[in-house]
Amino acid sequence: MKLQILIATLLISTLTGVLISKKQYFIGNQGESNIPDDSTLSNILDVQTKHFHLEIEIDFESKSIFGNQTLSMVAQKSGVKQINLDVSNLQIYKVVDQEGNILNFNYFNPIPNIFGEQLQIFLKNPTIEGRVYNYTITYKSENASASSWLTPKQTSSQVLPYLYTQCQSVYCRSLAPFQDTPFIKATYTANVTVVDPIVVYLSANVTQSTQVQKDNQNYTIYSFRSDIPIASYVFTIVAGNVVERKIGRRTSVISEPTNIDFYAQELSDLELYLDTVENYTIPYIWGSYKIVIQPPSFPMGGMENPLLTFASPSIIVGDKSGVSVAVHEIAHSWTGNQVTCKNWRNLWINEGFTMYLERQSDSIMFGKDYAVVDAIVGNDTMVDDMNNFGMQSNYTSLNPMIQGSNPDDAFSNIPYEKGYQFLKYIESVIGQDLLQQFLRSYISEYSLKSIDYEELQAFFNKFIKINRQRDAKKLLSQIDWDTWINQPGMPPVNLKFQTDTIPLIKSLAQSYIDLQGKGSPANYKEFLDFSLNEKCIFLQYLFDHTSEYDSQVLIKIDQDYNLTNSSNQEISWRWFRTTIMVGYNSVQDKIEQFLGLTGRIKMIKPVYQAFVQTGQKQIAQNYLVQYQDFYHPLAVQAINRVINGN
Known part of the structure; x- marks a missing residue:
């Protein structure tokens, strides 16, 4: 069946009463207490996604993604009568539960419309705590804020169109209905259909590819599986004229074929980077590590999508001087992907820890001065960003208040560099060896979980009391978490990074x-x-x-x-x-x-x-x-x- 016919059929079913008319209000997390993330409109304390399955087709002609999203959700309490999901610019055609019931739904526009819309699904029967419920949502994504659709002329090889997505921080909801928050982690599977000869990768392991023909065209269905739960912001898609080059026992580079030789040479030490961070922390859980060098329009230096790191070609300059970005994204495999910030106010838990792992690894591979100079450059970028916000701005703290605003409004180098400096200060108090031991214990303890700084502080205090019983009280008294985390402006301690040069x-x-x-x-x-x-x-x-x-x-x-x-x-x-x-x-x-x-x-x-x-x-x-x-x-x-x- 052609995509357009299928859409028309679903629209007819929508007009027969499945869709309730829109209203100018929404029901979010209002009235609930202790909501862990202000940037989601999902009722994440009522039900939580544990697995999702995408069955989608990528249509380059219409620049849209169409298909089904099936969410497997565990009820956190009994008596829940509706499920709220995050969506943005999605056309929702139908919602079906596991018994085949067609469910009524509605979506509301928050005012101001910062996070997209809230999709409300009205259940046939109230939930029972602990039970797993499956809901299949047929939808279409177009004009997605996460998606960049490139024409062939905008690519290096200039033969096929190209799609890549960037979901951090709140944009995965524009690709499919999600509980779009780092608080929720889920395993997933996917089948992605695309016209030949376009190749597709997701942030998951490829399990198979199947050739099919319809409407006198050849298509391939790519199948993926992630058995390790991930947050929605690191779900990603890349589709185009791309090839993969293996460069180490666990590492590969993906790019357009015109550039693959150059990129593979520049990133030939990728396996060394992975080994170094792994030796400093704990064993790598993701299996393989693949990095995609994107077209020049990619908006970030790198993005740590598991099994499919994205990076800007600006890091490839011919002398390996820019590839520290790759070390940073590799380090995210532990701090960010394996242990994740619970919400975007705690972004420093992802980025500050990752900067610390990056520079510790850089010290091992390239020497201490290399890491110190990098820290000086990082401090300069932090000061620039603080000056742009204003030194007393809420956004210059490590715990910015972002309720009612887009998390990207607060995005800067501050959580990276101020977070890094906080860890360096802790290192100066307890010693590098004990901090390394703490990091290993911390990652192991919170593996595959999402946390905030209060939980982090409690675990750190417990760790010090166990491992430094004689002087624990003295050490802990030197670390002013409240000032470091909650106060705006420059770090409370000047660490004075310096080299002879x-x-x-x-x-x-x-x-x-x-x-x-x-x-x-x-x-x-x-x-x-x-x-x-x-x-x-x-x-x-x-x-x-x-x-x-x-x-x-x-x-x-x-x-x-x-x-x-x-x-x-x-x-x-x-x-x-x-x-x-x-x-x-x-x-x-x-x-x-x-x-x-x-x-x-x-x-x-x-x-x-x-x-x-x-x-x-x-x-x-x-x-x-x-x-x-x-x-x-x-x-x-x-x-x-x-x-x-x-």
């Missing part, structure tokens, strides 16, 4: 400023031997001191280092935001080109911010209009907030 780097930048463009420092060639992160510190110093010089200084630096034409995008975005702030206008065409080369939010957002901060909002708006079809919807949303302040 940092003063030399900043001195070189200051020398250029002192010369005011009239010459180059005698030691200017030292810059050429700096590592990527050391060059980033140099550029950060220039950015922090823009009030002290004019464009002549940047012209001289550009003559010496040709930064305007750098092939490393980590250099480019830092350089271009500084040129905008100072008024080095002759590089404007290169900035325009850069904004159309990458959709990575971390890199393009500061450049747009610089235009807005210098009174050039219209230029920023023009560039966004020019590139919005290239950017992922999440990037467009982020840039719109920069330009319009909302």
Whole structure:
């Protein structure tokens, strides 16, 4: 049956009374106490998803996903008469329970409509605590905020269309009906139908592929299975002209075939990264590790989807200097995927711990100075974000109040870097060896669970009392959880990350400023031997001191280092935001080109911010209009907030 005919049939059934008319109110978690996540409209304390099965078809012509979502849910209490799910821009055609009853449903629009809609399903009979109930929802997803649909011309191989999804934080509900919250973890299976020769991967293990023919076209049904429960935000899809290259006993790279050789070479140490993090923590539970290098429009540096990490091609620069992102995403296999924050207020539990594991692993593989310099760069990004929010902003704490707003409004480097610094401070109190022992115990204790910082603190205190009985009270008294977690602004302790090279780097930048463009420092060639992160510190110093010089200084630096034409995008975005702030206008065409080369939010957002901060909002708006079809919807949303302040 053709997709359009099936949809029409289901619409007829909808008009016969399955769908209750919409109203301008909604029933969410109001009236319930101790709701673990403000960002879901699901009644997650009444029923909880333990498994889901997707039976879907990806239609590139209509840019839509159509099919069935079957949720296996365990009743947490008796007497529940309706199930609320998270949806966004979904057309719901039919809901059927396990006995074959067609259930009435309705969906309401919260005001303001931040999280999409609430799908209410009205049950034939009230639930009985402990029982498992299955509900199959027939639906269509289109204009999904999680989805980026690329034309063949927007891909490297330029032969097939391409789809990838990005669900963090609250966008999985635009792909299918979910209890879309990190509080809920579920195993899943899926059958995904797609026209040949498009290849599909999900964040699960491929179990088989079956060729079928319908309407005189060849299709493949890809089957997947995840026996390890995951949160909805790490469910993902990639479909297009992609191939897989195995590069280690457990590791593989996936990309378009035109780039696979280059990417595989750049990521040839992936197995070493995995082994290093595993040796530092506990055994890796996911089996294989696959990383997909996405098209340039991918909005993140990396996304830790289990078994299918996504990464921006901006991390591939030819000298392996950008692949620390891969170490970070691997570390998420333990902190983020295996142990997960209960809600988005506690994002630092995912990201701060992962930064700590990343830098501990970097120290082992590349040396202590490498990790320290990276921490300095990270601290600079944290300070930039705090300044943008305002130092007293709620969003500068590790426990931001986000009720009534999109969690992405609070997203920044703060949970990464302030969270990391909190763990480094704890390390300075209890010692590195004991902290490593704690991390292993913590991951084992909370494996496959979701927690908040209160549970984390209680477990940490218990761990210290058991393992440091003699001085536990003294150690615990030195760690002020409340100030670190709940207070806005800079960390309460200045950890003073430093290496021998940092003063030399900043001195070189200051020398250029002192010369005011009239010459180059005698030691200017030292810059050429700096590592990527050391060059980033140099550029950060220039950015922090823009009030002290004019464009002549940047012209001289550009003559010496040709930064305007750098092939490393980590250099480019830092350089271009500084040129905008100072008024080095002759590089404007290169900035325009850069904004159309990458959709990575971390890199393009500061450049747009610089235009807005210098009174050039219209230029920023023009560039966004020019590139919005290239950017992922999440990037467009982020840039719109920069330009319009909302």
